[in-house]
Amino acid sequence: MSNEALSFTSPGAIALEAIGLSKRFGSFKALDDVSLKVPAGEFHALLGENGAGKSTLVKCLMGFHRADEGAVLLDGREVSVRNPREAQGLGLGMVYQHFTLVPSLTAAENLVIARRDAPAVIDWAAERRRIEAFLDRTPFRVPLDRRVGALSAGERQKLEILKLLYLDQRFMILDEPTSVLTPAEADEILGHLKAMTERGEITVLMITHKFREVQAFADAVTVLRRGRVVGGGRGLSTREMATMMVGEAAATAGASGKAALPERRAMPASVGEPALELAGLFAEDDDGRPALRGVSLKVAAGEIVGIAGVSGNGQGALVETCCGQRPLSSGQMFVNGRDFLPTRRAFDAAGLFVVPEEPLKNAAVAGMSVADNIVFRRFEKPPLSRRGWWLDRRAIRAAGRELMTRFRVASPSPDTPIGALSGGNVQRAVLARELSAEPIAVLIVANPCFGLDFASAAEIRARIVAARNAGAAVLLISEDLDEVLDLSDTVAVISHGQIAYKAPIAEVDRGTIGIHFAGGSEGEQGAPLG
Template identity: 40%
Template sequence: MTSRTTEAPGPGTDPAAPPPTGLALRGITKRFGSLVANDSIDLDILPGEIHCLLGENGAGKSTLMNVLYGLLSPDEGQIFVDGAPVTIRNPKEAIADGIGMVHQHFMLVEVFSVAENLVLGREGSAGLLSMRKARRTVRRLSERYRFDVDPDAVVEELPVGVQQRVEILKALANDARFLIFDEPTAVLTPQEIDELMAVMRSLRDEGKAVVFITHKLREVREIADRITVIRRGAVVGTADPGEPEGRLAELMVGRAVNLVVDKEPPTPSATPRLALRGVSVANAAGQVVVEDLDLDVHGGEIVCVAGVQGNGQSELADALLGTLGVTAGSITLDGATISGRSPKEIIDAGLGFVPEDRQHDGFVGSFTVAENLVLNHFDEAPYAKGIRLDLSRIRGNADERVGEFDIRTQGIDTPVSALSGGNQQKVVLARELSRPLAALVASQPTRGVDVGAIEFLHKRLVGERDRGTAVLIVSTELDEVAALADRVAVMYRGRVVGVVPPDTSREALGLMMAGVPVEEALAAADAAGAQAPAGKDLT
């Protein structure tokens, strides 16, 4: 294939040209107050192809598809189906026009069966007949696409990958011709991702149009027939799947980006600085979600906790900070027990913490950049004298951190809520790294952050490791894990399945993420590698 990129919408998206057979968007604009989320977007979605919408989190991809699916109304522009203009005011009208959407966060009633979820919104007077028909539909479509879904299974008892298949079944049961997949791989193991891609190819080969929304370059290059890149709400270019990842990243960000994390081999301390022994943690509902977990993190190394979202990683991170209690076991930091202590005491003991949800737990949006940079220690020297704040010291600290961490802001008095996601995350990391640390816990440190900011944040995390800090990173992004980790701890249902080197194959990591013991996973991956065609990349 000949690689090609263009810095403007490709052929077929000329607003003056007649809309093609399929789905066409012309001049779609969507505003939220002064924010232009979609800026006069033209897009063709054609039968028999997988069209990837590539862009950063917040670029406007999901907003555009929500307009197409009737969840949002456009302020300007027109949608065409097979050349005819249509108005889509709600999902029911979208479904009537042959549009189906598989949402990133599943739209299923978990206590209902698969068949019951299929008939939701389509109930008639003959409820019994509808259920029988729904069961037949599940069986027919499952056999056709090799889904292996039981129509009477309760959704909450199904693995995440199977729940996603139920979402796809709902769309197919509505005779969808245009299928939108919104960040569909976020909660899947590598094996489940491979299965999903096989399903998308089958749908394409049947003549359906598939839209795949993502920010993951590896997946785009593997599955796409055509790529449209969206940046800051506008289409900035099109590309062929054969384009190098660096070129695609440049289109996404608007500048050249180094996608490789440069780091020297680790020099870990002789003894662990952060040690967990037999740790169990219960969630807010009282359910034990981390059970009998042992893990060591030495100074001068990065340990990444990998796994599908929802296997206890979030609760583990909260327990390390003390916002969730430890029901059994102990956590020590430089030999001193910190489990059972308050978050303030744990922070004072030398733990830095980057939370999973920065907007909820990482900063106060209405506070200024300067104020957020001292949230942990605003009441202590050098930022306070008795009961009075030393405003000049606080501002001086802010000036220094804004420069050091390249925080893009109009000024240190700007509310953090006005910053981009990447710059908000830089504020959180700058605050945590502004003091000597024994350990740094960073949960999903680059979620919702643009590629350029990811490059910077990764560099700072490696730099903290090289200062002798014990760094524990929780991440669901396998590419990030492979780039940063000196060791990888894989979690499944609240336990560590095994701790492996960062060059462990994605095949083995995926099996471990599904609960396969480490020795069995490594052996199975080795066997798969030996049987793989020459040139197949399993890493």
């Protein structure tokens, strides 16, 4: 029984083929007829923007989701993977973006408890000998007796991979395995994996955003966009891959891209002084690691500055610091030339409004009514409160009802708890609150259309443009590059907590954005840029 875990010596990379996979979530088509062929012993890279369907695809392969249509073949045999356990049994393993090790156990203990057949009483001496024998056959070196919590990110990632090898999983799916690693660590780990594929021991399917790694290690590439395979093959240049990722038509559109934008975005008569200025913002994430490393940015009245980037590069922290949900470790924020601190009075005085992402989590109270949620910005003011402290509940309901109509919030009544509404309606209610005031000097919007259907998204984007046309300085933070390019007057890319690139929309080149998008300065080194 324990031999099963050690049968890694047997040769046998696994070949995988996906045929016509489709997957819908409600009205949203996450995967649309996706086919993918990874021969045994290949190092295959899966590229795509956020939301392109990469994660959905591998989750279907691993049995987290069931594809609505299509088939998966392993070594030419059709298999049905109903859950991750079955995937494990078939030799499919995955390294997730987040570590799955137990931090309080040692590396050796983590390996043993990962076994499906781990005995109730463990003979540690014997296990230890087996693990050491196993490690002798792999190129990875990890200190076995140190607690995982004390290991470096690189060592932990090696241990995640070792775990898959130890469990004899010879088709390895890696979801952005190097995002937490230094380039040197990444090269070491990917180099070892590459050598193992070349020896025919394993097959690798790697999700990544880093062209440099693709160029250095991948044999072949598949590019997804909007749930479809848009290209792939061998020996593609960085520019070709970037173009596939961000969209062929738009990338070549260049100057004509502006003409394709909605007519409503006529430029205002004059672009004014910076209404919003971020000066060297630094902030830490919840674990005390740097999340923002000196973000400086100016947004003029009547201008939309769109910040694109791969998720997790500081977008969340940027919005949080601007609206007071996360403290700044240093830096300053100015609104209309005056120092801005996120207090209730200052929000009001400055006319600053924020629509954060995931409104139910960040900008609403699920248990309070829709009407209550809609008046969060002004409940203590007349006419909603008499003399500033006694709520006029009738007026609050009336205000809620009026804005629900204006912003087409579909809710049974103003008294319904907002948590009972659909995501799109929660988003509308929050927009009703933040966009209905006059005048809006500064508007900060994050992923406003995430998870919404096409019509809702179009409506919400139109409202953002309308706010800009009325003179608001809009900072749009979005993981949807098309949204940024459609709406922005100025485009910026955030990478590793810094603004890596900034250009007026007319001068924006999608290829360049894609490269900054996909690896910042690191990408630049390996990219043949003009």
